[in-house]
Amino acid sequence: MNAFKNRTSVVVVAAVVLVGAVAMGYYWGEHAAPLQMAGPSKVDKIPAPPSAWFTKNAVPPKMVVRPDTPIFPDEAGPTGARGSSRPYEEPLPQETYMPSHDIPAIPTPGIANAPPTGSPLGAPGGAMPPAAPVKAPWRRYAMARGAPSGRPLVAIVIDDMGVDHKRSLKMVAMPAPLTLSYLTYAPNIKKQTAAARAAGHELMLHVSMEPGSHAVDPGPNVLLTGESDTEIRSRLDWGLNRFSTYIGINNHMGSKFTADATGMRVVMEELKKRGLIFLDSRTTNKTVGAQIAHELGVTVVERNIFLDNVNAKDAILKQLAALVRVARHKGAAIAIGHPRDGTIAALKAWLPTAVDLGVDVVPLSAVIEKMYALKPLPDVARVSRR
Template identity: 50%
Template sequence: MARKRKASSRFGTPVVMLAAGGFIAAVFAAGLWAGMQFGQEPPAPRQQEAVMRSPADKQKPPLPVSPGPADQAAMDRLVARVAEPEKAPAPEVKAVAQQAPRLRPDAEAPAQLAWVQNALPTDLPSGRPMIALVIDDVGIDRRRSDAIVALPGPLTLSYLTYAKDLDRQTAAARAGGHELMVHMPMQPKSADADPGPNVLRVRDKPVDLAKKIDWGLSRFGGYVGVNNHMGSRFTSDRAGMNAVMEALKLRGLFFLDSVTAPDTAGPAAAEALGVPVLKRDVFLDNEDSPEEVRYRLEQVEKIARKSGAAIAIGHPHDATITVLRDWIPDAKARGFAIVPITVLVRRRYPALWQSAGRS
């Protein structure tokens, strides 16, 4: 009997060790899987994806999943050129970009410089400090977006690419005397922040990145440039920003850097390709309170007086709308010129404006 218990003990030890090893391996594998899943930014919520196409959009052909065979070689060359921004676009790549059904007629020919063609007719103010008020994140909250459009202008309104009914919304904004921009979602550093669908990500393949940019730039027409929605991670990536600037160069647009990251690569990438670029000076409403907005506007005024111009970015918040409704006419009465953003692009790049036949 004693020998039988001893034999049983010898047999049980390897089994226990094998089971323990299997358990440890399973835990390690589960941890590795979890790390892969939760180390990435979560996808946009499904309810946000639902607003990507309005009833009118459903009549439009869907975005192609991949380039057609005839375009693949040119697309490959465009992808390879991302690392060489200082060279002019190859003729065949430019031809493919112009032939593809991606752009509205008013922004189709890069030689026409869409930012010049779509600029609001505005005389340069003489001797007055200029302030460009850019309101982005417009288009999702319809009530507050309409309240922004009703403000005295001219303002520059930057519409999120995934908002609904953008043709109608942007037409109303233009009729209200405001200039239009595209607010392009870009990857933030925080995985908890949700920039929305079709966000530009650092991990995107160049071809996928180009498709996302094309989709965002085809959502409405009549705009003059692009600024980043979030993007503290993406704007610091030079390769990603090179791809953005390639697209803006081909379309004759400018880039306004919202400066959500101190190490943004936007200005350097733009300048390397000859894309006009500006940077915002002040955020008006990181805190949604009238006191904060008024304080930030005081900073904007000081910058404008010192340098001749300032760019402020705000959002369709109740406090921002309420303060701007009174501040804009008061600032004009005190000698400030409220101008659309293209006036400041024109101020910085007068040769481009004149080369397009404008004086």
């Protein structure tokens, strides 16, 4: 009898629990909106990727990375030094650029044109670019190179200097003269460039310009095609005032900006005011840099070859051999490299052999002087190395 009562009690309790559960389910079904009616939950939502900072009209960060942090994709790893998937450098052209100089030579007002002879990079028939002013301010900061030997000239420009401090110092320790181009946002830039100049290297300013893809990070105060002329001048002016002992600028990235005639005209107007040169890194074959420079009478040269698209010593040595061939053919050639381990190793091995290969490694200014048929300045007309 007691067992029957106990079983009956269990059944009654179970029935009460079941009825209660059904009642609560009905209540919530009537009073709470189903999950699918309310849209996806927070867990299901996929946040939109944030826009790159340089696409917004906001003040950019003062520094991108710490001074001693490697920032190049091949050394920083797949996510980059800043924990971002955006690489630091846009893909660079692998071709050897042989200038045709189809751009007509436009005389610079008030300056006599140089004779159409002796140009290593001139067009067939002796066409020359506008003559560079003999007393242009950039020439005061050009490094002396000694008496010309008659051998073809090779200028090696090292971009992206000053942020990867460890590798930048290794480039400064290379046999001079290299031409070292310092990023505008490099820390302690005056101290770094003074040491490089004291070591006998020529200096340039590496100015960030808008890349073709917003997947890469061009750094603070980049020049953007969508900005006003006033904003472009302001950002450029900030960079140009970071230090003073450089001969001119070249573009960091810039495959989009250097193809924009409006933006490049603003840049060239500022360079003309200051008497500076422009080295077109030619990150795109659509660049209008040389064309606008010629129109405004700005001294301009163009990169022939990138050394280190592949950061490996043997690959870079092959590029240096190609550079020598261009120099022998044209009389002078310009290469651009970066402070990377492969480049450092290759240059350390190659530089002592350059004379035996029949070329002189010279500052970029020496190539410009030859291209524009300028007589080298006497050393007393140049600013001291220190």
